[in-house]
Amino acid sequence: MNTYEYMSAVVRRYVAALNASDLEDIVALYAADATVEDPVGSEPRRGLDAIRAFYAKALQLPLRVELQGEVRAVANEAAFAFTVSFEHQGRRTTIAPIDHFRFDAAGKIVSMRALFGPQNMHQL
Amino acid sequence: MNTYEYMSAVVRRYVAALNASDLEDIVALYAADATVEDPVGSEPRRGLDAIRAFYAKALQLPLRVELQGEVRAVANEAAFAFTVSFEHQGRRTTIAPIDHFRFDAAGKIVSMRALFGPQNMHQL
Numbered sequence: 690m691n692t693y694e695y696m697s698a699v700v701r702r703y704v705a706a707l708n709a710s711d712l713e714d715i716v717a718l719y720a721a722d723a724t725v726e727d728p729v730g731s732e733p734r735r736g737l738d739a740i741r742a743f744y745a746k747a748l749q750l751p752l753r754v755e756l757q758g759e760v761r762a763v764a765n766e767a768a769f770a771f772t773v774s775f776e777h778q779g780r781r782t783t784i785a786p787i788d789h790f791r792f793d794a795a796g797k798i799v800s801m802r803a804l805f806g807p808q809n810m811h812q813l
Numbered sequence: 814m815n816t817y818e819y820m821s822a823v824v825r826r827y828v829a830a831l832n833a834s835d836l837e838d839i840v841a842l843y844a845a846d847a848t849v850e851d852p853v854g855s856e857p858r859r860g861l862d863a864i865r866a867f868y869a870k871a872l873q874l875p876l877r878v879e880l881q882g883e884v885r886a887v888a889n890e891a892a893f894a895f896t897v898s899f900e901h902q903g904r905r906t907t908i909a910p911i912d913h914f915r916f917d918a919a920g921k922i923v924s925m926r927a928l929f930g931p932q933n934m935h936q937l
Binding site: 693694697728729730757758759761762763764766767768769770785786787789804805806807808809 | 817818821852853854881882883885886887888890891892893894909910911913928929930931932933
């Protein structure tokens with residue numbers, strides 16, 4: 690089920706949905722009991738309602754998301770480096786996380802963790 | 814202790830030690846009870862003897878390691894994308910993992926996981 694091709698397609702769909710501000714397309718990638726820890730070190734959100742609320746807030750500003758390099762994936766896990774940028778009050782901020790997805794047997798994301806710190810946030 | 818600057822310096826030291834085939838400098842980054850799961854999905858090696866044996870085997874061929882993009886680090890964790898390439902029987906192989914380090918309170922790596930699959934291995 691969770692082949693490289695499948696998991697990398699989910700990552701690309703996730704990136705496309707973020708760029709399109711398509712909240713339901715993002716939520717559809719997650720399992721019912723999934724957790725989202727974004728950023729790493731914060732309290733994880735659990736379940737689709739909490740996850741929908743998290744992304745609804747994240748999508749209040751239009752995001753420009755670009756993958757950096759190839760998607761890494763094996764054994765029900767995927768990781769990818771990317772940048773996400775947004776403009777607020779005339780200033781553009783670019784964040785450069787590495788996200789980690791863990792997939793369940795049905796091909797849904799059961800765990801997402803976004804690893805970045807203040808030093809990975811850049812003002813242009 | 815585990816500031817961004819500290820953790821990214823450990824990552825750069827790890828990359829430099831791989832490029833220099835400096836086995837003891839690599840092992841010195843790890844805690845006594847650390848685990849190394851490389852690649853993700855394989856049985857983790859535990860403890861410095863097992864970790865030393867793992868890297869001794871990995872360093873049988875000279876490696877050329879290059880970071881891709883910035884080190885991501887926060888909250889005792891770091892992740893980084895990179896390429897590692899080596900030549901064997903006239904053929905160069907390049908692997909593109911994303912590694913994840915978890916640090917203990919003493920600043921040693923207690924968990925390393927290298928996420929890559931066959932599709933992240935490229936023959937030139």
